[in-house]
Amino acid sequence: MTEFSVPPVKPPFWNNPQFRAIFFQAAALVATVAFGLYIFENTQDNLRRLGIASGFGFLSSPAGFDIIQTLVPYSAASSYGQVFWVALLNTLLVSALGIVFATLLGFIIGVARLSKNWLIAKLALAYIEIFRNIPLLLQIFFWYFAVLRAMPAPRQSLNLGDAFFLNIRGLYLPALQFQPGFGWVLTALGAAIVLVIVMRRWARRRQMTTGQPFPVLSTSLALLIGLPLIAFWLADAPLHWQVPELQGFNFRGGLVIIPEMASLLLALSIYTAAFIAEIVRAGIQAVSHGQTEASLSLGLNFGMTLRLIILPQALRVIIPPMTNQYLNLTKNSSLAAAIGYPDLVATFAGTTLNQTGQAIECIAITMAVYLTISLLISFIMNEYNRRVALVER
Amino acid sequence: MNEFKTLTTTILLLTVTSAVHAGATLDAIKKNGFIKCGVSDGLPGFSYADEKGSYSGIDVDVCRAIAAAVFGDAAKVKFIPLTAKERLTALQSGEVDVLSRNTTWTSSRDSAQGVNFTGVTYYDGQGFLINKKLGVKSAKQLDGATVCVQAGTTTELNLSDYFRANKMKLTPISYDKSDESAKSLEAGRCDVLTSDQSQLYAQRIKLAAPDDYIVLPEVISKEPLGPVVRHGDDDWFDIVKWTLFVMVNAEEMGVNSKNVEEMKKSTNPDVKRMLGVEGDRGKDFGLANDWMAVVIKQVGNYGEVFDRNVGAGSPLKIERGLNALWNQGGLQYAPPIR
Numbered sequence: 001m002t003e004f005s006v007p008p009v010k011p012p013f014w015n016n017p018q019f020r021a022i023f024f025q026a027a028a029l030v031a032t033v034a035f036g037l038y039i040f041e042n043t044q045d046n047l048r049r050l051g052i053a054s055g056f057g058f059l060s061s062p063a064g065f066d067i068i069q070t071l072v073p074y075s076a077a078s079s080y081g082q083v084f085w086v087a088l089l090n091t092l093l094v095s096a097l098g099i100v101f102a103t104l105l106g107f108i109i110g111v112a113r114l115s116k117n118w119l120i121a122k123l124a125l126a127y128i129e130i131f132r133n134i135p136l137l138l139q140i141f142f143w144y145f146a147v148l149r150a151m152p153a154p155r156q157s158l159n160l161g162d163a164f165f166l167n168i169r170g171l172y173l174p175a176l177q178f179q180p181g182f183g184w185v186l187t188a189l190g191a192a193i194v195l196v197i198v199m200r201r202w203a204r205r206r207q208m209t210t211g212q213p214f215p216v217l218s219t220s221l222a223l224l225i226g227l228p229l230i231a232f233w234l235a236d237a238p239l240h241w242q243v244p245e246l247q248g249f250n251f252r253g254g255l256v257i258i259p260e261m262a263s264l265l266l267a268l269s270i271y272t273a274a275f276i277a278e279i280v281r282a283g284i285q286a287v288s289h290g291q292t293e294a295s296l297s298l299g300l301n302f303g304m305t306l307r308l309i310i311l312p313q314a315l316r317v318i319i320p321p322m323t324n325q326y327l328n329l330t331k332n333s334s335l336a337a338a339i340g341y342p343d344l345v346a347t348f349a350g351t352t353l354n355q356t357g358q359a360i361e362c363i364a365i366t367m368a369v370y371l372t373i374s375l376l377i378s379f380i381m382n383e384y385n386r387r388v389a390l391v392e393r
Numbered sequence: 394m395n396e397f398k399t400l401t402t403t404i405l406l407l408t409v410t411s412a413v414h415a416g417a418t419l420d421a422i423k424k425n426g427f428i429k430c431g432v433s434d435g436l437p438g439f440s441y442a443d444e445k446g447s448y449s450g451i452d453v454d455v456c457r458a459i460a461a462a463v464f465g466d467a468a469k470v471k472f473i474p475l476t477a478k479e480r481l482t483a484l485q486s487g488e489v490d491v492l493s494r495n496t497t498w499t500s501s502r503d504s505a506q507g508v509n510f511t512g513v514t515y516y517d518g519q520g521f522l523i524n525k526k527l528g529v530k531s532a533k534q535l536d537g538a539t540v541c542v543q544a545g546t547t548t549e550l551n552l553s554d555y556f557r558a559n560k561m562k563l564t565p566i567s568y569d570k571s572d573e574s575a576k577s578l579e580a581g582r583c584d585v586l587t588s589d590q591s592q593l594y595a596q597r598i599k600l601a602a603p604d605d606y607i608v609l610p611e612v613i614s615k616e617p618l619g620p621v622v623r624h625g626d627d628d629w630f631d632i633v634k635w636t637l638f639v640m641v642n643a644e645e646m647g648v649n650s651k652n653v654e655e656m657k658k659s660t661n662p663d664v665k666r667m668l669g670v671e672g673d674r675g676k677d678f679g680l681a682n683d684w685m686a687v688v689i690k691q692v693g694n695y696g697e698v699f700d701r702n703v704g705a706g707s708p709l710k711i712e713r714g715l716n717a718l719w720n721q722g723g724l725q726y727a728p729p730i731r
Contacts, residue, residue, distance in 0.1 A: 357482075
């Protein structure tokens with residue numbers, strides 16, 4: 001027998017998988033960086049050739065225009081930097097309120113869709129099919145140009161108890177004015193919150209050891225409402241209402257919800273709620289019916305079954321797609337520009353861009369902001385998802 | 394969507410490398426076979442598209458005149474409607490060759506924003522349009538009023554300045570389109586609408602009951618409106634600038650679209666030079682020697698264009714006022730052709 005010993009042949013280096021992996025990654029990196037540099041140089045070149053100023057210096061120069069809704073102090077003498085904050089807060093306000101309303105409405109409609117009552121189930125179905133199939137921009141126009149335009153003029157306002165006024169300029173509400181002594185009410189509220197937390201822990205421990213349930217919800221509510229009320233009465237009602245009054249062209253004083261904001265909020269909430277309702281329905285249906293039957297046969301009532309058995313499991317299915325809806329709602333809020341609501345896109349990427357001519361800077365900032373908001377919402381929802389997710393043991 | 398347009402033009406600004414040599418704009422236009430002209434999205438008298446989609450107006454005629462100068466054919470224009478917010482970015486990025494969209498000539502636009510104003514087609518000023526039943530007689534009585542205004546305009550800035558200077562409280566609503574402002578004024582969402590006076594007259598005739606509205610007497614700003622081109626192409630700048638000057642000169646010399654052929658026989662050396670009968674003044678621009686005559690024949694002189702679109706011959710019936718020729722008490726004055 002002869003034995004062959006084959007000398008180990010080293011494959012050429014371009015057939016080495018390790019080399020290939022590194023080579024292609026490096027090539028991709030170089031190409032990306034080169035492309036980025038090219039874009040940057042090219043932009044600089046174009047801007048210089050056209051004589052367009054660049055840089056972020058414009059943020060500190062005075063804006064010179066007014067904005068209809070500002071959550072922080074702002075006047076025409078403020079800077080473009082302040083315009084940015086005002087616009088950002090307006091976007092965040094309408095998105096946050098939209099998320100809350102859409103979630104509440106979506107849960108109600110989603111549960112109604114599964115109702116055993118034929119009429120309720122069909123109404124919920126009709127709601128979902130109508131609102132998720134009409135383009136959002138049309139819905140915004142509908143609320144703004146059709147519904148809210150039908151409101152009366154300021155002098156013919158719908159008057160509710162001489163404190164609330166509804167007209168074409170918006171809904172005017174009394175504004176709260178805090179008097180000295182209101183601190184006591186806040187202190188009482190703080191104390192109530194602490195007491196509720198302590199009480200809940202105690203009740204839980206007691207139920208674990210003795211099996212005796214304690215009416216946590218009603219006691220908590222009594223504490224949270226009762227304690228501040230007592231403090232309010234003791235401190236001699238340290239709260240005044242500033243009621244709006246008709247003066248000249250408009251109501252002055254008080255708070256106002258402008259129709260631009262109202263129609264945007266209505267359209268965003270109602271539209272997104274239709275999607276959320278379907279997500280909620282899917283989540284609930286994902287929990288097998290046997291669990292409900294088992295729970296009922298163990299003697300839990302329907303409310304407890306829903307709260308303790310179905311919802312915790314349904315949430316695992318509901319949360320991830322819900323994040324998408326929240327992101328959509330936030331990004332859709334940029335349609336505000338169509339009806340004159342001063343959000344980030346309308347006021348910063350629109351008016352500021354146009355007044356300064358700093359197109360690249362304004363668009364870059366705006367994109368960065370939406371990216372940040374979206375990533376933040378994703379992060380928060382992922383954290384929440386991690387907490388409700390099935391814990392494998 | 395407006396935002397989408399702004400975004401695409403911004404991206405264009407990032408990526409497009411256009412040739413740097415002078416005259417590049419004219420070369421590109423000749424290659425395309427038409428001029429890309431940015432106009433308003435709907436302003437009677439200035440630029441307005443009828444049901445068939447054909448444009449008319451003073452701003453539109455300026456672009457037609459430029460096409461007549463370049464191609465000898467006033468029809469070789471593609472009109473691109475732009476909102477106030479989009480217009481300058483669209484010009485900067487090369488989406489349009491010339492912007493003729495009632496745009497106010499200001500120092501910052503000329504310097505920091507990379508554009509050049511070529512002249513003044515219409516001397517305007519900002520005013521207020523208000524419903525008669527509010528009983529307001531002067532802009533000084535507008536304290537606390539809600540005002541509709543177009544976003545991203547000099548109007549928006551003047552408005553804030555005026556209210557600040559007079560210590561009045563202002564609630565502005567900024568819309569992208571002038572149509573939305575007009576609708577809001579009619580519905581009562583705002584008490585008063587502010588814009589350039591010419592626009593106020595134009596918007597008033599679009600309202601359901603124009604007679605219920607009045608224009609307040611105050612004119613709170615100077616608004617010289619004119620065509621705009623990009624920085625950096627002097628040849629193109631000259632052509633656009635002189636097209637307007639030719640129209641003004643023609644009015645001054647009494648040459649119009651009807652008598653232009655006849656006037657070629659004139660003995661007046663000024664007229665002969667302008668119409669390309671004598672000398673090479675047309676060729677100096679790199680165009681046909683008789684391009685000025687073609688502009689006058691196909692589009693008309695300044696006075697004809699004014700009357701037809703906004704003046705006595707139009708529904709707007711705006712007086713010549715500041716826009717009369719310099720020798721008739723107005724401001725329209727063009728350098729000589731020689």
